[in-house]
Amino acid sequence: MLSSVLLIITSIYVVTALMYIIRLVKGPTIPDRVLALDALSFDLAVFLALLSIILENPILVSGVIPLVLWIHAIDIFVSKYLEAREMGE
Amino acid sequence: MIKRDVLVAFSLSLLVLSISLIIWLEGYIRIATPIISSLGESYLYYSYNPWYSNYTSFSLNVVSAIIWDYRGFDTFLETTVLMASIIAIYTLLRGFEEKVFLQPKGLSTITKTATKIVIPLIIAYALAIATHGQLTPGGGFQGGATLAVISSLIIAVYSLEFLYYMGYRSKRLVVIRGLCLIGLIIVAITPLLIGFILNTKSYIFQNMSKEDSFISMPSFLFDAPLAGSIFFYNVFELLIVFTGLTTALMLLSLRDVELKKAFEVREVYE
Amino acid sequence: MSEVFIQLAFRTSIIAFIVNIAIAMYGVYTRPSLIKKFICLIMFTDAINLFALFIGFRVVNNTYPKPPVLIREPVSPGELEEFKYIAVDPLPQALVLTAIVISLAVFMFVIGLILVYYEHYGTTSIKAMRSGGVEEVFE
Amino acid sequence: MRIMEYLIGLLPFFLVAVSVIILLIPILNKSWKSQRLVELLSLTTSGIAVIMSLLVLINVVENRVVSYRFAGFKPPLGIVYTVDLLSSLLGFLSMTALFLTVLYSKWFIISEWKYLYYSLLFLLSAGSISCFYTGDIFNLFVSIELLSISAYGLVAFYRSKPTAIVASLRYAMTGIVATSIYFFAVVLIYSAFGTLNMADIALKLRNPNAITPFSQSVLGDIVLTSKIAFSLMVWVFLFKTGILPIGFTWQPHVYSEAPLPISAGFTAIADSIGIYLFMRFFTTILGWGVIEELVVFRITLFSFIQVLAIISAFISVLLMIVEKDIKKLITYSTISQFSLALLGITLDNVFGVVSAILLLISNILGDAVLFYLAGLLIIGCGRSINCIAVLKNSKSMVFSLVVAILNLFGVLPVTIGFWGKALLVLAGINKSITLPIIVLVVSGISAIGYFKLLHVMYTYKAVTRSDQELRNTVIPKTIILLLSTTLIVLGLLFTLYEPFRIFIINVGEDLLGNYREYIVKSIGVEGLI
Amino acid sequence: MKRFLNKLFVFTIILVFFIISTGSFKYYTLVIGVIVSAITTYLFESSIVKKTLRLYDVLKLLYLFKYIVYFVKAEIHAHLELVEIILFNKPIRPAIVAVPYHVESDYGVTLIALTVTNTPGTIVLNIDTNSKLMYIHWINASTFNPDEARLVITSGFEKLVEKIFG
């Protein structure tokens, strides 16, 4: 019962991921794409957590923290690039 | 120009078509079947196996066992490749000058404070996945890459200046990196030296005892499997990857003023 | 039914990888911008790495495939036998990990090269090199 | 002697450790003494490396095939170094080239950052030796990458020259594509054979029903997989050698822009890898005795490569005639020699393979002589071939130039190069009459290029560079003289001293026919084939 | 030892984090965790916690729970408003308003800014530390006046934050 309910919810997350991908492709500006990427990876984080419950394996969930860290790094780097146009400063 | 593009595209599409046809029609690559190669199954079976102590490495994480024990030499060379890349970048940009007072401009206070809170947590997390590489997914490279996130965040959020202020200089990092590589070599050679002293057979990169050699690294620490040298390799690899990636990040994000000095030096060539 | 579906999905994605490889190669050989070439190279290696990961995947009847990590220390050889028949192949994962580190190293160096190229020509387009920017080296 | 067993495995570790120490000394201690120390250290350690590889060679001559298991695991489970006559011979040559390069660089390279150069050079040779000795296809991939990345770094060593940067970029971009494709081929092979060990693959290509320890039997359709994977690998190897027409996009640039001692060493350290790997994969692995379905494929592939080799030989020779830059001229000569060596391998008989080996040796040494002479020109005058007139005054240098040219052209039976071409013609006659004619025509055209050098030397007047004082030329002249006498000595040895001749022919025979011993010694289980 | 409580505070947090992220509770984890967190504490303690903690400061953490409750309430409210806007096309009035703040410490400002950004409908665009103004992008602005906006958006948080970090 549990896993079937969770599978339905997981499929909802897949559908929303597709919607974010539309925004990712459509743009129209760089911040828009980064925004879509952010949303997509938070989506993925939940997806991993749900999957680890469905597969009954705690290993998948440990990928969430690096994912969040990297997405923060991407945010920071893009905004740095937009503000300073140079990485060194 | 356009003609060439069309030609290239056409030939590549032919390639795609042919390979796709092979995969689709013949179905010869085994994907998503119940069978995997026996070699893979052997790894799964022997990785943590007290009942076959000649083939085991006492690591719960099979990937870690393959990377540092069964195919440890590959990973050693891979680390050397990283070293070569750092030396090559250093060679390219040689003669740069790290200037400390350039009035840096970081991002806003909010981002700075949020990053400051997270940095110690990232360090703890990275060290956790590196030191538990033999128990849970992760390992030296993953830990080092996670640690390198810190330096990339500092460069972006604070500035390159702040890294200098904290005492990071690319030269020092290169030195640490080299020393760690030598430490890795020492760990790999240790069984060989012990074998020489005791006058028995032993191998480079040996971890647990083998059929013809009884020398063995420690397999347990307290109550957890240590997997012998895998633990040491993971710690060294953590430092190597962290210092390597940080050096590369620092060198590649040098400011124009600092690079100028490097390119002003006209060397005498041939 | 589901097995046919799984096979279909996996083969389609493999063909997608190969299409990716072709697009990347097209970019490498025809785009004038070095940065675009560089991105295409990354695409190229990543597609191949993904392909390698797919090789090691397995479909197990009745249960889900496990990652190649033992959750706790096994107490009997039987447990290991069971693990052996449901876990995915660890070797491609190890190979891909090595390949990823290597490509990371090479790409860092290529970025350095592009940086120096930019210092020389003031642009990252290879047209600068072709249009006589190269000085004649011998008399 | 237990130390003899370990030497094979220790050699790459030794080189890597040396390179790290060379890097660290000047960074930690920034005085002029450390520069001297680095030079001394690199000289002595490369000498030790030569001795080590010589010991390996002696060990291999005694035992035919020697294997070393890393970490003590049996082959398909762990990595194994399997060294036979060919690989130990080429490894020895590569280490010798390293020693000569270090010695010549001591004289030639003047730079504050020489330690970086030496460090990369040692990493390059570590990759090279690992490529020669390894018995595992994935380990080979890693070694090739180590070799390539240090090569990219060395090519870009003169980083203030835009052309050097462009050459390195070309090399790196195409190199990444090539090595990635190699990795793709490795994955394909793993998917069908279920193993990464060369000997295991060789065994399963001959006896698909064999059950080996750990890797058990084959998994998939080995015929189709081998066809795809080996075709991809051919592309990669030929690319690495610079023989395929696509190799022309990087090889001349790299050779002409790299520091000169590196260009001289490249032939032995980096480029002979391509030919070596081609021999390894198409004689030991996919060689004689493979299952019937693949025999036809092998013949087709070989005839296809024959055509390619002939085309590239012609193109390179023609380019050589019109070339004005001395370094590029030597490059084209190298490509033509390598193409002929490839032609020799594709003839698929003992003489052909032996001729390929001889051509490799003669080309490695002859190229080194030419490049080192070019170094003298560049110091004295410039890079145009007109500058060769500088050498006119020194009799010993004229002698060396003549020897090197005769060796590469291959007409007089006193040099080793002659025997390479002679055996190639001998091997070709068995197949058809057109092949020897093609070889002769290629040699004839190349003669125009080579003798142009002599002609230029005596007709032009030397214009010595005024802006730079001539350095002390004792070291390079000694090296050049030594190398050219070695060419003659080797040629005479091959003609007069039978054991040497038998040794060389043994290398070829072992490679083609003795795959059984390679497999058995590598896997460690008998009775499977 | 100077600033003992500070060190203990940071040490405990890092140790707990370390043990949780390894997913195993063994002596091995504990020993390595103690070493790691000792090193990290030594390196970062002075930069993380500026002022010297006293035992009394720990009690202030109780306000944190009150803060969380307040935060959850604000979240629910904001979420429902956003749902109305997105699904039912409720008319919107986007504006960038300046909001003054009176908190001194860096952590206080950051906490307020993060909370405001975390609440859907308001995003801190820029922060001016000299004139103590936050510029907030507000999707459905009810007022453009700084002080009124402060009453609506931040004043509730600010009171609690002052108690925690003040």
Place this chain on the structure above:
Amino acid sequence: MSELNLVFYGIGLGLIAIGSFFEVVGAIGVLKLPSFFLRLHALTVSCIGGSILPLLGVAILAIGLEEMGSQRLFITAICLISVFIILILAPSGSHSLARAAYNSNTAPKQPLEYDALSRGVNKD
């Protein structure tokens, strides 16, 4: 299965279900809203409502899964940690993104009825 576990089940599944609703709302918002700054608000919905709520839900649900042994606490712990980290990092990321987009004029600001920032204040 004890009754306490059922309670955990219920709360966890409920949170996950509510979270998935907010995720859909956020996704529609990201697609539908007209400008970058408005979409950022939708991102907050899908981050807080759509990610943190389900992660909390998974954390609570995992406590109730007795058949997973001690490993279920690992899932709970990791989920709680990642909730904490997301709560700190996600807003700071979107803040710096918004600031960068505003300062560099990359994204169009319209529709905007009032702009206090443009009235001659120094930009940090």
